[in-house]
Amino acid sequence: MTVRTRFAPSPTGYLHIGGARTALFSWAYAKKHQGQFILRIEDTDVARSTPEAVQAILDGMHWLGLDYDEGPFYQMQRMEKYKQVIQQMLEAGTAYYCYCSKEELDALRESQMQAGLKPRYDGRWRPETGKVLPDAPKDIPPVVRFKNPMAGVVAWDDLVKGRIEISNAELDDLIIARADGTPTYNFCVVVDDWEMGVTHVIRGDDHVNNTPRQINLLKALNAQIPQYVHLSMILGDDGQKLSKRHGAVSVMQYDEDGYLPEAVLNYLARLGWSHGDDEVFSMAQFCQWFDLDHITASAAQFNTEKLNWLNAHYIKTMDLERLAEIVTPRLVKLGAAPAASPKLMDVLALYRERANNLNQLAAEIAYFYRTPAIHQADAEKHITEDAMPAIRHLYQELLSCDWTVEAIHKVIQETVTQFQLKFPKVAMPLRVMLTGIAQSPSIDAVMHLMGRELVLYRMSVYCKI
RNA sequence: GUCCCCAUCGUCUAGAGGCCUAGGACACCUCCCUUUCACGGAGGCGACCGGGGUUCGAAUCCCCGUGGGGACGCCA
Numbered sequence: 001m002t003v004r005t006r007f008a009p010s011p012t013g014y015l016h017i018g019g020a021r022t023a024l025f026s027w028a029y030a031k032k033h034q035g036q037f038i039l040r041i042e043d044t045d046v047a048r049s050t051p052e053a054v055q056a057i058l059d060g061m062h063w064l065g066l067d068y069d070e071g072p073f074y075q076m077q078r079m080e081k082y083k084q085v086i087q088q089m090l091e092a093g094t095a096y097y098c099y100c101s102k103e104e105l106d107a108l109r110e111s112q113m114q115a116g117l118k119p120r121y122d123g124r125w126r127p128e129t130g131k132v133l134p135d136a137p138k139d140i141p142p143v144v145r146f147k148n149p150m151a152g153v154v155a156w157d158d159l160v161k162g163r164i165e166i167s168n169a170e171l172d173d174l175i176i177a178r179a180d181g182t183p184t185y186n187f188c189v190v191v192d193d194w195e196m197g198v199t200h201v202i203r204g205d206d207h208v209n210n211t212p213r214q215i216n217l218l219k220a221l222n223a224q225i226p227q228y229v230h231l232s233m234i235l236g237d238d239g240q241k242l243s244k245r246h247g248a249v250s251v252m253q254y255d256e257d258g259y260l261p262e263a264v265l266n267y268l269a270r271l272g273w274s275h276g277d278d279e280v281f282s283m284a285q286f287c288q289w290f291d292l293d294h295i296t297a298s299a300a301q302f303n304t305e306k307l308n309w310l311n312a313h314y315i316k317t318m319d320l321e322r323l324a325e326i327v328t329p330r331l332v333k334l335g336a337a338p339a340a341s342p343k344l345m346d347v348l349a350l351y352r353e354r355a356n357n358l359n360q361l362a363a364e365i366a367y368f369y370r371t372p373a374i375h376q377a378d379a380e381k382h383i384t385e386d387a388m389p390a391i392r393h394l395y396q397e398l399l400s401c402d403w404t405v406e407a408i409h410k411v412i413q414e415t416v417t418q419f420q421l422k423f424p425k426v427a428m429p430l431r432v433m434l435t436g437i438a439q440s441p442s443i444d445a446v447m448h449l450m451g452r453e454l455v456l457y458r459m460s461v462y463c464k465i
Numbered sequence: 466g467u468c469c470c471c472a473u474c475g476u477c478u479a480g481a482g483g484c485c486u487a488g489g490a491c492a493c494c495u496c497c498c499u500u501u502c503a504c505g506g507a508g509g510c511g512a513c514c515g516g517g518g519u520u521c522g523a524a525u526c527c528c529c530g531u532g533g534g535g536a537c538g539c540c541a
Contacts, residue, residue, distance in 0.1 A: 439502035
């Protein structure tokens with residue numbers, strides 16, 4: 001039997017980091033077993049679902065490169081199927097109409113909570129042999145409830161958490177169709193997973209409580225029960241639960257913040273899963289290695305610093321041409337359109353090991369393509385009167401020396417020697433004049449990249465020549 | 466409240482009863498490299514939640530406790 005997994009987000013917000021990891025694991029598991037990965041949009045909550053959220057999820061998946069073999073399927077487009085199954089269940093007696101009003105149910109829940117009980121539907125409209133049901137009120141449109149077994153336990157061997165058993169006494173008759181006829185989440189999931197032949201349900205562990213209900217539903221439909229894989233949640237950097245109000249950001253925000261998708265993916269892959277001591281690996285490698293046995297059952301705290309490290313690693317090692325492509329728009333945003341000279345790829349080759357995100361990288365090289373912003377404190381500290389004679393001399397020498405890193409270095413060295421200074425005494429003011437700040441790669445390499453004309457121009461501003 | 470889940474360095478984790486004096490990675494600290502900042506290299510700091518069992522032997526298995534989390538919707 002081929003493996004079929006799915007990612008089934010509800011379009012009520014963007015794709016966040018937890019959802020992304022769930023999608024990644026589902027995707028990888030399908031890839032690993034040459035199976036299919038299905039994308040299904042669970043949009044039955046019409047009030048909260050939006051087309052913008054659908055697009056945001058699609059964008060997030062695309063940015064991460066999580067491609068799907070089937071879908072996206074939209075549950076709202078599958079209404080006929082659901083209604084058909086509900087009708088069958090009604091006829092088979094595995095579901096029934098319930099005429100309780102919302103107010104009635106709220107009151108019931110309230111009183112049960114008061115009494116210290118688990119709030120549950122009390123089965124007042126559940127048909128039972130020998131039981132007399134009240135007359136159906138004409139003014140209340142009924143919901144449809146599933147007739148959950150009263151006795152026994154539901155059990156499954158969760159591929160992450162191990163065996164989980166829940167007593168049916170803990171469960172109540174859940175609503176599978178609202179008063180307006182639209183089916184509800186647990187029911188749609190069951191019908192879809194069944195019909196789409198999903199073999200492994202990989203999802204967040206906030207769904208473990210839904211699993212026994214879904215299994216009962218599946219059994220009532222005589223459907224095959226899939227394997228369940230419940231992933232524990234991802235906590236924020238501060239150890240707190242991620243929520244819309246607190247720290248849960250769109251994966252697209254990572255793009256905006258200068259992260260590479262391969263870094264985010266690699267980071268996520270290692271969050272809650274491991275392969276010995278391996279930390280850095282490609283998605284191709286991940287798909288070969290990925291297994292359910294090494295998924296952690298406990299919650300994992302997100303660590304931005306480790307993500308930064310991975311991001312830096314990928315910036316340092318990725319294809320230069322692609323790096324240039326990605327950095328260009330970020331430079332433009334800073335008002336520094338990359339020009340013909342110096343070649344962006346050459347600049348990046350020298351600078352990329354210094355940055356751990358793309359925005360920072362763009363900001364660091366911007367002065368090649370626009371006037372540098374002079375850092376006042378650095379300027380005051382390094383561009384001092386006693387350094388100026390040497391700088392002026394150097395300016396003259398640079399007018400005509402060979403324009404190679406070695407030649408430039410030699411000229412600076414000779415100047416330093418001639419004026420009996422330490423190397424930094426000349427290099428630091430030079431650095432600030434050319435770049436605006438006191439940190440840069442090797443100054444001769446920077447000058448070489450910058451070109452004679454620009455170097456002399458920026459020096460001249462200070463040399464009063 | 467009821468049910469369910471979880472528990473190794475600050476963080477992500479390795480660990481399937483002896484290989485554990487508990488390994489790796491991020492972060493942090495020191496040193497080296499160096500012309501500044503980085504990168505890189507070499508070291509260092511640092512953990513099995515507590516208590517009982519089982520066993521010749523427990524981070525690993527069992528029980529209890531504690532702590533954390535989740536679920537209890539005509540949301541998904």
